[in-house]
Amino acid sequence: MRSELQSVAGSIPSSCLLRIFRAAQASAAGGAEVVKLHVGDPYFDPAGAVAGAFVDAVRRGDTKYTGVEGLPALREALVDKLRTDNGIDSAVSRLLITPGSCQGLAALLQSLAEPGAEILLPELHWPVHLQQSLLAGFRPVLYPLGPGFRPDLERIEAAATPDTRVLLINSPANPTGVVLTPGEITALLALARRRGWQVISDEAYEHFCYEREHVSVASFERDLPVGERIVHSVFTFSKSFAMTGYRLGYVALADDRTADVMKVVQEANIIGTSTPVQHAGIAAVAGRSDAAAANRKLVQRNRDVALPPLIQAGLLRELPAGGWYAMVDVTRSGLDAEEFALRLLERKGVAVVPGNGFAMRPDVDERGRIRSHDYAPWARHLVRVAFCVDPGWLETGVLKLIEFVDECAGGAR
Ligand SMILES: Cc1ncc(COP(=O)(O)O)c(C=O)c1O
Incomplete structure (x- = not known):
């Protein structure tokens, strides 16, 4: 039996x-x-050029495996986008293309998980963040939110333990719609830095801020040496460019060591992201504004x-x-x-x-x-x-x- x-x-x-x-x-x-x-x-x-680029890639037979990290042309375009639009200092060596940001998040969590490590998530969260944390081997610790579903530093500190390794930030947030202020981001980052945590910033809704400009968490550490950075940023084509069914995302890792680890994880998980979809991505980035x-x-x-x-x-x-x-x-x-x-x-x-x-x-x-x-x-x-x-x-x-x-x-x- x-x-x-x-x-x-x-x-x-x-x-x-x-x-x-x-x-x-x-x-x-x-x-x-x-x-x-x-x-x-x-x-x-999506814009017509996105479908066109996908179909063209298929028609010309550009359908073989790409490297595990993705097409160089797409990664270069995204490094440029991150610098000019998000104020993030990334590099092709630290940027990985993923089949949707959901898979990027899963692989990032697998790359960071260590036995007994805890991850801090808000009590009101996107369920996938919780599911993925568990699947990667993290112990999720849910911290209570303050008024208006905003993060409250004292409550986060109180929920943390010596085993805490990662703080997940999601602004604009699913499901609450909360957009963090630059002041809140700075305070969260200072806390993470003081406590030795890494930060995952899920910026799936970066283009959907209605009251103020979106601020990328990693932009606050663009002037730090790479070895001192702690923010890993996760982005998607699904929302900004209406490409939900294409399944395309990317992760800008804080440092080269984590990028190398995630390449191993991705080799084991996916081998690579769909090649024609990445060509569609190049068209989307070109027409992004x-x-x-x-x-x-x-x-x-x-x-x-x-x-x-x-x-x-x-x-x-x-x-x-x-x-x-x-x-x-x-x-x-x-x-x-x-x-x-x-x-x-x-x-x-x-x-x-x-x-x-x-x-x-x-x-x-x-x-x-x-x-x-x-x-x-x-x-x-x-x-x-x-x-x-x-x-x-x-x-x-x-x-x-x-x-x-x-x-x-x-x-x-
Ligand atoms: C907060 C958040 N992150 C990531 C995603 C994943 O998007 P995708 O896997 O389509 O890139 C979603 C989708 O709803 C989301 O709400």
Whole structure:
């Protein structure tokens, strides 16, 4: 008889994102019209030149393996982009192309993990950050956020232990939409430096800041010698250039040693990133300024037009300062977020993600497996709405959500 699966992976419950994704798919397959506000997939497309470069590469047979670190031309273009747009001093030797930033994050975490090491994540986080940390062998330590879901230095310090090795920063944040100020970034970096931690900066939503310019965490250490730098930055083509299905990202490592380690990890994981997709990436970087500005405008218009009714209905405190998501407070419905999301899908055909999916608190055993888990209680009143979707859908979905809260509050459950 086969013994029960004891792997770390086997101990990780499937995320609420996946559950709602499946429920929405089942509704749609059953013929129901579903307003999809649960996934961060944009309603707009990449520039024509991006598809053209992909097709051209395929047609001319440029479809062999590239090196594990990616095409030199793409890496050079990205080093230039990081210098001029992000203020980051990278180098081709320290920049790796990855099949999506999700895979880049996973490989980076595998490169940094050491037995018993802890990683600091915010209590309200993108579930993939938690899953990947566990899979890489980190013990996740979740620190409570301050008012407005902002990081609070004292709480982070209090959560840290002598085993802490990495602090993960995600600004603009998924799911909260919080954009860190330069002052907050400086303080977080100073803390990490003082405590000997490395920093992972996930900047997937770098082009979606609506109140102020995006500031890259690694820009604060561009004048330091490479050997003293601690920030590894992760970027994606998915959001800025609407290339979610192409699967293309990149990681700018703080130092050459970590870059070399990650090359070994990537050789084992992927061998390389799709060659035609990297050619599409070269076209995207060349046309980046226009594309990113146009895409930001589309999402900002969605935010400014469709989300204010949520504020008027008392379900949202303020418009998100960045990213693609709003955390909506459905306490007034009297329903737990998970039940709310399922009923909203059933009754109104609108898919949103329950907040507890972003606030799992695992109890991890000595071998890195989840023994048990619960959810931060305050997240049971939140649902996440993605506002990167078709404006008509978004407006309809938001109005139906408000209507549903009102019906529940009025006792018409
Ligand atoms: C915070 C954050 N980081 C990274 C990603 C990964 O994007 P991709 O793997 O498409 O590059 C996402 C996707 O939603 C995200 O929300």
